[in-house]
Amino acid sequence: MLIDFFLKLKSHRLPVSIKEYLTLLEAMGSGVIGPSVDDFYYLSRTALVKDEANFDKFDRAFSEFWQGVETIPGIEASIPLEWLLKQVELQLTEEEKKQIQALGGWEKLMETLKARLEEQKGRHQGGSKWIGTGGTSPFGAYGYNPEGIRIGQDKGRNRSAVKVWDARAYRNLDDSVELGTRNIKVALRRLRKFAREGAPDEFDLDNTIQSTAKKAYLDIHMRPERRNAIKVLMLMDIGGTMDDHIKLAAELFSASKTEFKHLEFYYFHNCLYDFVWKDNRRRHSERTRTWELLHKYGHDYKVIFVGDATMSPYEILQPGGSVEYFNEEAGAVWVKRVTDVYAKCVWLNPEPEEIWGYRQSIQILKELMGNRMYPTTLAGLEQAMRVLAK
Amino acid sequence: MRFSGSAEYVATDDLTLAVNAAITLQRPLLVKGEPGTGKTMLAVQVAKALDVPLLEWHIKSTTKAQQGLYEYDAVSRLRDSQLGDSRVHDIHNYIVKGMLWQAFTADSPVVLLIDEVDKADIEFPNDLLRELDRMEFYVYETRELVRARHRPIVFITSNNEKELPDAFLRRCFFHYIRFPDKETMERIVGVHYPSLKKSLLREAMEVFFEVREVPGLKKKPSTSELLDWLKLLLAEDIPPDALRSKDRKTIIPPLHGALLKNEQDVHLFERLVFMTRAKGG
Numbered sequence: 001m002l003i004d005f006f007l008k009l010k011s012h013r014l015p016v017s018i019k020e021y022l023t024l025l026e027a028m029g030s031g032v033i034g035p036s037v038d039d040f041y042y043l044s045r046t047a048l049v050k051d052e053a054n055f056d057k058f059d060r061a062f063s064e065f066w067q068g069v070e071t072i073p074g075i076e077a078s079i080p081l082e083w084l085l086k087q088v089e090l091q092l093t094e095e096e097k098k099q100i101q102a103l104g105g106w107e108k109l110m111e112t113l114k115a116r117l118e119e120q121k122g123r124h125q126g127g128s129k130w131i132g133t134g135g136t137s138p139f140g141a142y143g144y145n146p147e148g149i150r151i152g153q154d155k156g157r158n159r160s161a162v163k164v165w166d167a168r169a170y171r172n173l174d175d176s177v178e179l180g181t182r183n184i185k186v187a188l189r190r191l192r193k194f195a196r197e198g199a200p201d202e203f204d205l206d207n208t209i210q211s212t213a214k215k216a217y218l219d220i221h222m223r224p225e226r227r228n229a230i231k232v233l234m235l236m237d238i239g240g241t242m243d244d245h246i247k248l249a250a251e252l253f254s255a256s257k258t259e260f261k262h263l264e265f266y267y268f269h270n271c272l273y274d275f276v277w278k279d280n281r282r283r284h285s286e287r288t289r290t291w292e293l294l295h296k297y298g299h300d301y302k303v304i305f306v307g308d309a310t311m312s313p314y315e316i317l318q319p320g321g322s323v324e325y326f327n328e329e330a331g332a333v334w335v336k337r338v339t340d341v342y343a344k345c346v347w348l349n350p351e352p353e354e355i356w357g358y359r360q361s362i363q364i365l366k367e368l369m370g371n372r373m374y375p376t377t378l379a380g381l382e383q384a385m386r387v388l389a390k
Numbered sequence: 391m392r393f394s395g396s397a398e399y400v401a402t403d404d405l406t407l408a409v410n411a412a413i414t415l416q417r418p419l420l421v422k423g424e425p426g427t428g429k430t431m432l433a434v435q436v437a438k439a440l441d442v443p444l445l446e447w448h449i450k451s452t453t454k455a456q457q458g459l460y461e462y463d464a465v466s467r468l469r470d471s472q473l474g475d476s477r478v479h480d481i482h483n484y485i486v487k488g489m490l491w492q493a494f495t496a497d498s499p500v501v502l503l504i505d506e507v508d509k510a511d512i513e514f515p516n517d518l519l520r521e522l523d524r525m526e527f528y529v530y531e532t533r534e535l536v537r538a539r540h541r542p543i544v545f546i547t548s549n550n551e552k553e554l555p556d557a558f559l560r561r562c563f564f565h566y567i568r569f570p571d572k573e574t575m576e577r578i579v580g581v582h583y584p585s586l587k588k589s590l591l592r593e594a595m596e597v598f599f600e601v602r603e604v605p606g607l608k609k610k611p612s613t614s615e616l617l618d619w620l621k622l623l624l625a626e627d628i629p630p631d632a633l634r635s636k637d638r639k640t641i642i643p644p645l646h647g648a649l650l651k652n653e654q655d656v657h658l659f660e661r662l663v664f665m666t667r668a669k670g671g
Contacts, residue, residue: 017560020560023415023417023563027414027415030414030415031414032407032411032415033407033411042404042407043407043411046407046408046411046563046564046565047411047563050556050559050564
C-alpha cells in the first residue's frame with residue numbers, strides 16, 4: 001500500500017528518494033506514531049519532504065491518495081448560501097465586483113450556483129463544470145476563473161472535520177506561486193555578475209608576486225575593483241489590463257533597482273510601438289522614440305519586458321492597432337527589432353501560466369520572443385534569469 | 391526517550407512528532423521557519439526536557455566543517471618546540487577537539503545543535519555527510535578513527551539563505567515551524583508570562599495580529615517580538631484600555647518599536663493609520 005503512496009508522490013513530481021522511503025518504513029516499524037492518520041501525515045512529511053516549498057504539493061498528493069482509502073462523507077448537502085455570499089464579498093475587489101455585474105450580476109451567478117449544487121453529487125477535482133478544486137469552473141476553490149466563486153475547503157465539507165492536508169496551509173510557500181519583493185531579490189541576484197572595469201585602485205597581490213619574480217625587482221600591480229557590471233533595460237507595460245498587476249510590476253522594479261549597476265526602465269502601453277516613456281504622469285509630453293532606445297543602449301544590455309501581453313491580437317499584428325494613437329508600424333515589428341538588437345531578452349508575464357494557452361495575444365508575443373516568456377513566480381523568474389545570465 | 395514539549399516551550403503535535411522520530415531513528419532533524427519562531431530554542435528545550443547536556447555549534451560565514459571535528463594547533467607546537475617543552479613529542483596535545491568530536495565521545499547521549507547551517511559556505515553541508523550519517527570521522531594527524539559512543543541527537547537550523555544539497559537533505563528529517571495560530575500563540579504567551587492579565591493579553595493579541603496583517607510589511611513581527619513587546623507593556627504598566635479604542639485601527643499601538651523593526655514599516659503603518667483616520671473622520 002505504501003508503495004502506491006510513494007509512487008503517488010513521485011507522480012506529483014516531489015523529489016522523494018528510496019532512501020527516504022525506507023526511513024519512513026523504519027520509523028513506522030519502530031513505533032514512533034500511533035495508528036492515526038494525522039500522525040502518519042506528519043511523519044511521512046517530516047521524513048519525505050525536505051523543503052517547505054514542496055509542502056503544498058505533498059498536501060495535494062496526500063489528499064488525493066487518501067481519498068482512495070478513507071470514505072468521504074458526501075457533500076450533496078447544501079452549503080449555506082449566506083455563508084457563501086459573505087465569503088465571496090470578502091474575496092472580491094471592487095473591480096471584480098463590477099466585472100461580475102457585467103456578467104449578469106450576483107443573482108444570476110448565485111442562481112447558477114444553486115442549480116449546480118443540486119445537480120452535483122460528490123466531491124470533484126479538476127474539470128470545468130462541477131464545484132470542486134483546481135478547475136476552471138466559476139465555482140470552487142483554487143481555480144482561475146476570474147468571475148469564480150471560491151468555496152473554501154474548510155467549511156464546505158460539512159460534517160467532516162478539517163483535514164490538515166486539505167487546509168493547504170503551505171500554499172504560499174510553493175515556489176510556483178507569485179512572489180514578494182524579497183523573493184524577487186533572491187532570484188534577481190542570480191543575474192548579478194561581477195566584472196573588473198574602471199580605474200585600477202586595488203592592490204593585486206598575485207600578479208605583483210608573479211611579476212616581481214619574473215623581473216627580479218619590485219613590480220607592483222593594481223587592478224580595478226570588482227563591480228556589478230550587469231546592464232539591464234526594463235520595459236514595463238502600464239495602464240489598461242496591467243492595472244491589476246501594477247503593484248507586482250512596481251515591486252519587481254523596486255527589487256531590481258538595488259541589484260544592478262545600470263538599470264534603465266521605460267514604460268509602454270500594452271505593446272511596444274514607436275514611443276516609450278519614463279514618467280507615466282508625463283507620458284504624452286516626454287516620450288522617447290524607440291529607435292533612440294535601440295541606438296542609445298548597447299547590445300550588451302539585457303532586456304526584460306514586464307507585461308501581461310493580454311490585448312487584442314490586432315494591437316500586435318496590425319499597423320494602426322494601438323489603442324492610443326495611429327502607429328505606422330505594427331507592434332510585432334518593434335518587438336522583433338528589440339529581440340534582434342539584444343540577444344539576451346525575456347518577457348515576464350504576471351498572468352498565471354495556466355491561462356496563457358487561451359489568450360491569442362500571449363501566444364503571439366511568446367512566439368515573437370522565441371518562447372522566452374516566463375511567469376512571475378519564483379520558479380519562472382529563476383528560469384528567466386538563467387536565460388539572461390547564460 | 392520521548393519529548394512532549396516542556397514547561398517553557400509549547401510544541402505543536404507535528405513538531406513533537408518530528409522530534410520524536412528524529413530521536414528514535416537517530417537521524418538529524420533539520421528545522422526551518424520564519425525568524426523568531428523558536429528554532430534554536432527547540433534544541434535547548436529538548437536538552438532540558440530529556441535532561442541531557444547540550445552542545446552548541448554556531449555557524450558563521452567563515453566556519454569550516456573541519457572546525458567542528460578538530461583543529462591541529464601547529465603554531466603552539468612550533469613555539470613549544472623552540473622552548474624545549476616536552477609536550478611537543480605528543481601530537482595529541484595539539485589536537486583541539488571540535489563540537490562534533492565532543493558530542494561523539496561524551497559519556498551519555500547529548501543534544502548537538504548546529505545553528506544556522508545556511509550561513510556557512512555552500513560546500514559546508516556536503517563536508518559533513520559522512521560524519522552525520524555514520525557518526526564517525528578520521529583524524530589524519532593521529533591516525534585514529536573517532537566513532538560516536540552514543541549517537542547524539544542532532545538539531546540543525548536554517549534560515550533558508552542558501553539551498554542545502556539534496557544528499558544532505560536525504561539524511562535528515564525535516565520540520566518547518568509555521569507561524570503559530572492565535573490559540574498556540576496564547577499558550578506560548580501563557581508559558582512566558584503566566585501572570586499576565588487576560589484583558590491585556592486579548593487586546594495585545596488583537597493588535598499584534600492586526601499589525602501582522604498589514605500588507606507590504608518588510609519584516610512581519612514574530613513570536614519573539616510579541617514576547618518582547620508584552621514585556622515592555624508590563625514594565626511600563628500600560629493598562630489594557632490604552633490598546634483599546636472605539637475603532638482600533640485609528641491608534642498606533644504604544645511602544646510599537648518592539649514590533650516593527652524597520653523604519654519603512656513604521657512609516658507604512660503610520661500612513662495606513664492616517665488613511666483610515668481620514669476616511670473615518
